[in-house]
Amino acid sequence: MKLLMALTGSLFVLFVLMHMYGNLKVFAGQEAFDSYAHHLRTLGEPILPYSGFLWIFRIVLVLSVIGHAYSAFYLWSKAHNARSTRYAVRAAGAAAWRTQTMRWGGVALIAFLTWHLMHFTTNKINVNSAVSDATIGDSPYQLVVASFQVWWITVFYLAALVAVGLHLQHGVWSAVQTLGWAGTPGARRISQLLGNAVALVVSIGFALPPLFIMFGFVK
Amino acid sequence: MKINLKIWRQAGPNATGKLVTYRLDDVSPDMSFLEMLDVLNEQLIAKGEEPVEFDSDCREGICGMCGLVINGEPHGPRVTTTCQLHMRSFKDCDTITIEPLRADPFPVLRDLVVDRSPLDRIIAAGGFISVSTGAAPEAHATPVPKKNADRAFDTAACIGCGACVAACPNAAAMLFIGAKVTHLGELPQGQPERAARIVKMLNQHDAEGFGGCTNVGACADACPKSIPFDVISQLNKDLRTSLVRGL
Numbered sequence: 001m002k003l004l005m006a007l008t009g010s011l012f013v014l015f016v017l018m019h020m021y022g023n024l025k026v027f028a029g030q031e032a033f034d035s036y037a038h039h040l041r042t043l044g045e046p047i048l049p050y051s052g053f054l055w056i057f058r059i060v061l062v063l064s065v066i067g068h069a070y071s072a073f074y075l076w077s078k079a080h081n082a083r084s085t086r087y088a089v090r091a092a093g094a095a096a097w098r099t100q101t102m103r104w105g106g107v108a109l110i111a112f113l114t115w116h117l118m119h120f121t122t123n124k125i126n127v128n129s130a131v132s133d134a135t136i137g138d139s140p141y142q143l144v145v146a147s148f149q150v151w152w153i154t155v156f157y158l159a160a161l162v163a164v165g166l167h168l169q170h171g172v173w174s175a176v177q178t179l180g181w182a183g184t185p186g187a188r189r190i191s192q193l194l195g196n197a198v199a200l201v202v203s204i205g206f207a208l209p210p211l212f213i214m215f216g217f218v219k
Numbered sequence: 220m221k222i223n224l225k226i227w228r229q230a231g232p233n234a235t236g237k238l239v240t241y242r243l244d245d246v247s248p249d250m251s252f253l254e255m256l257d258v259l260n261e262q263l264i265a266k267g268e269e270p271v272e273f274d275s276d277c278r279e280g281i282c283g284m285c286g287l288v289i290n291g292e293p294h295g296p297r298v299t300t301t302c303q304l305h306m307r308s309f310k311d312c313d314t315i316t317i318e319p320l321r322a323d324p325f326p327v328l329r330d331l332v333v334d335r336s337p338l339d340r341i342i343a344a345g346g347f348i349s350v351s352t353g354a355a356p357e358a359h360a361t362p363v364p365k366k367n368a369d370r371a372f373d374t375a376a377c378i379g380c381g382a383c384v385a386a387c388p389n390a391a392a393m394l395f396i397g398a399k400v401t402h403l404g405e406l407p408q409g410q411p412e413r414a415a416r417i418v419k420m421l422n423q424h425d426a427e428g429f430g431g432c433t434n435v436g437a438c439a440d441a442c443p444k445s446i447p448f449d450v451i452s453q454l455n456k457d458l459r460t461s462l463v464r465g466l
């Protein structure tokens with residue numbers, strides 16, 4: 001179970017890093033961003049059909065999300081069954097906070113992910129009434145810029161990034177520990193630092209484009 | 220010192236328990252925590268009430284009998300056992316809540332006494348080495364590098380008190396198992412049964428109804444013997460090796 005969680009979790013980390021790299025292309029301008037989005041769909045051609053690579057990628061990710069969530073709920077229910085009488089006094093420790101952020105934070109992430117996919121991938125929802133649908137056309141770049149000009153969208157995405165950061169801060173080092181690579185005090189310290197670093201890089205890296213758009217540096 | 224106590228009272232395994240309030244007016248800061256409970260019990264007996272049941276044996280921090288959850292922390296606020304905790308760690312007029320170690324595999328027998336035999340069964344499942352009886356072997360015949368010997372010693376310090384289980388939000392016993400597999404795995408004598416050991420111990424752990432580890436770290440914070448958290452990664456590594464070998 002834990003192994004499944006660690007492996008699927010690690011896959012997400014790789015995905016998230018790649019995704020962030022793509023997003024940062026917003027700074028390189030419309031052409032670069034749009035051609036990157038297009039490139040994702042033509043990757044692997046002509047061996048694979050248009051979007052073929054992307055679809056394989058999506059299927060792997062969806063299976064991983066299912067496996068990840070399954071093991072999460074399995075551990076959750078097991079923990080619940082292992083202590084049916086609760087403590088009257090609980091030390092206000094970091095421990096409870098960590099588990100709760102992983103579990104409820106994970107659920108929040110799935111909710112966010114659903115909206116996020118509807119927003120940018122399946123339904124391409126335009127929330128900015130000041131920008132006409134015609135301007136956006138089928139340019140992902142225009143859609144992204146129009147979206148983050150709306151302040152509450154930016155705030156919502158930033159909140160989601162905080163959740164991602166917290167999840168990764170514990171998740172990354174936890175995966176290293178589960179895979180058996182943190183077996184000495186030194187290795188543990190390094191992997192915990194690694195967890196913090198990945199969490200910071202990912203949250204800040206994702207936060208830059210929305211922030212720059214909201215404050216009008218990227219149009 | 221004046222101390223207010225809220226203690227979990229439960230008449231038997233199936234009785235419903237509740238917290239009962241007591242008050243002690245003359246506690247010396249030099250008393251150990253268990254001596255303070257002894258004083259309470261003397262007063263209860265003098266009044267003709269049932270004394271509070273709690274476990275203890277060595278009272279010098281080496282046997283592992285005395286785990287209590289004090290204000291939500293197993294063994295209380297210090298890195299030591301309950302019997303080695305002293306009242307000077309508390310303030311005058313403090314209210315102290317005392318509960319048993321809580322985990323479904325550790326049923327409450329009475330008041331603060333729980334049954335920790337699941338830990339014994341985990342040890343019996345694989346936490347041992349097999350040696351022939353007879354004369355002690357010549358000590359120099361099997362050299363052990365200092366680094367391994369030190370780590371084996373540090374992890375052998377586990378006294379099986381169960382505080383790690385009590386502290387864990389998942390009620391997992393992984394620190395306990397990690398300490399044992401690291402202790403035996405660092406030594407040449409532990410090698411022959413190493414691959415099977417971890418699988419047997421974990422199967423017993425799950426059969427006893429303990430929860431699954433999510434690498435929270437509350438166990439290592441609560442451990443009176445400072446068993447390091449990384450023994451759990453060692454455990455996972457041993458498990459990985461065993462899985463690869465198809466055990």
Ligand code: HEM
Pocket residue numbers: 002005006007009010012013016065068069072073098099102103105106107109110164167168170171172174175176178432433434435
């Ligand atoms: C379906 C929604 C999700 C739920 C319910 C969820 C829940 C959990 C839980 C309960 C854990 C174990 C926590 C622990 O070890 O204390 C975990 C671990 C982890 N999660 Fe998630 N999570 C979700 C989505 C994600 C996403 C989107 C990512 C990637 C950004 C991710 C990355 C990780 C990583 C790397 C781990 C560490 C694996 C390990 O513990 O060995 N998770 N998740």
Ligand code: SF4
Pocket residue numbers: 376377378379380381382383384394395398438441442443444445446
């Ligand atoms: S690992 Fe520490 S807390 Fe757990 S049983 Fe051993 S001594 Fe007690």
Ligand code: FES
Pocket residue numbers: 274275276277278279280281282283284285286300301302303
């Ligand atoms: S009574 Fe032996 S460790 Fe406390």
